[in-house]
Amino acid sequence: MINKLVANIKKTNAPVVVGLDPMLSYIPGAILDRAVKKQGETLEAAGAAVWEYNKGIIDATCDLIPAVKPQIAMYEQFGIPGLMAFQKTVEYCQEKGLVVIGDVKRGDIGSTSAAYANGHLGSVTIGNTKCRGFNEDFITVNPYFGIDGVKPFVDVCREEKKGIFLLVKTSNPSSGEFQDQKIDGKPLYEIVGEHVAKWGEECMGDEYSYVGAVVGATYPEMGRVLRKIMPKTYILVPGYGAQGGTAADLKPYFNEDGLGAIVNSSRGIICAYKQEKYAKFGEDGYADASRQAVIDMIEDIRTAL
């Protein structure tokens, strides 16, 4: 799947991923009203509205981008109906040829991580039948449990030719509270980065590893250091746009081959119609506004690189 991700990035010449993170407040009123009219003020209506909203954005942007990253929390907040919208979104994006990165940030003790890995990347065997749960192509993983909490994900990746992005340095303001703490003079995120590089060597695609890393756009100096520590690692970079990261910040995350990083934008794309810059599209044109925002983001990043 890392080979497919790299191929998609080369084909689109766009190292970007659209974060499908639907908040109710992002969804145009007409879509939500329609859903509520049909199913009442229920979680089912929210799930239906989320799905319709997503489908519009996917249809309007899928020819421009290599991948999407749905954040499962934004679906989980609506319980089962929300997760049904998540699943439909994953399937629909895959039908469109997009690589799907499930932003689930799971992680636990070994046997529990194995269950998450099976549910999101692999399969469970019921009788003689292999059944798949959410079936993303990549997922994000939290490393707090140490290696035996990560290994089950790596094992399933190897078997399924799928991938993970391990949290190394997150984009939020307080990420440093634990992740920057120095251990024998070396910050924790560097130590996690060294692990990622080591685990990644055992799971190589053609050019890059199945084991990727998350490093926030908001910390470019750390990005520079981590790029060197993890040369064969794809870096998923959140934090561009709404969280404050700029295109100029992104250069250190890429290798000289122009590959090695993929930049996420969520709000900046899916909620573009609410920005003054794209106001002319109106609520009804929210998907076209998202398309224009993707074009602008790609241009912004190409210029900076």
Added chain:
Amino acid sequence: MINKLVANIKKTNAPVVVGLDPMLSYIPGAILDRAVKKQGETLEAAGAAVWEYNKGIIDATCDLIPAVKPQIAMYEQFGIPGLMAFQKTVEYCQEKGLVVIGDVKRGDIGSTSAAYANGHLGSVTIGNTKCRGFNEDFITVNPYFGIDGVKPFVDVCREEKKGIFLLVKTSNPSSGEFQDQKIDGKPLYEIVGEHVAKWGEECMGDEYSYVGAVVGATYPEMGRVLRKIMPKTYILVPGYGAQGGTAADLKPYFNEDGLGAIVNSSRGIICAYKQEKYAKFGEDGYADASRQAVIDMIEDIRTAL
């Protein structure tokens, strides 16, 4: 909800929680066969079997215990049908008067943590209606993002009078890889523990705080230190039984009032019928075997304390 947890523990005189972590291999063949006969070799059949299995254990043990802890990964592995079984389990346990600790180990940047908090502890507002997703009483939370990833959970707890258990020192063998790293001479788990105590002060129930901690039974010396650092914190203790923690290891986790800790056992209870000790119950008597295992666990812990 911390007050209800403490009241339930006092009523049952049993500081234990049953981990409802169903693996397919734990479920008696007859239950699974029945489900497959009805729904084929599908995730739906797995979900139905998990629910029937859980209901048997809950019915057989609910008068003895204060709380249950379903591990959501074991349901998520079966996709949507698995999560429907999770939801039914949560609701049924609450009807039986049990406190439900959703072992979800979520955690992300602020806005995303807020969505998880709403989905698992709080509500979302659709039109004018408050709708609840999974609606557990407590959940477990991963602190890797630092304070702004934890705060949204604490905010919802305060509003809803619900609670969290923050991962401080997990029970698995490699937990030390990151959690034990020393920062200015102090291990990371102690620093997280100090945060828990501080956050907890702002969220007090009658005797204990809504903000609890997870500390594995497999590290009793660290349990002793953390007990002192977090005097008003309830400690959720995994790792007893199948993972190697013994009753003698548990004393340091408790306060002098005999409260302050609740010990989890999963496999040791729900899969008791597979142990030689409880083999006489047979597969059909799996629920009675679980009841006997709960009685024995309570006795074991009472003796050690």
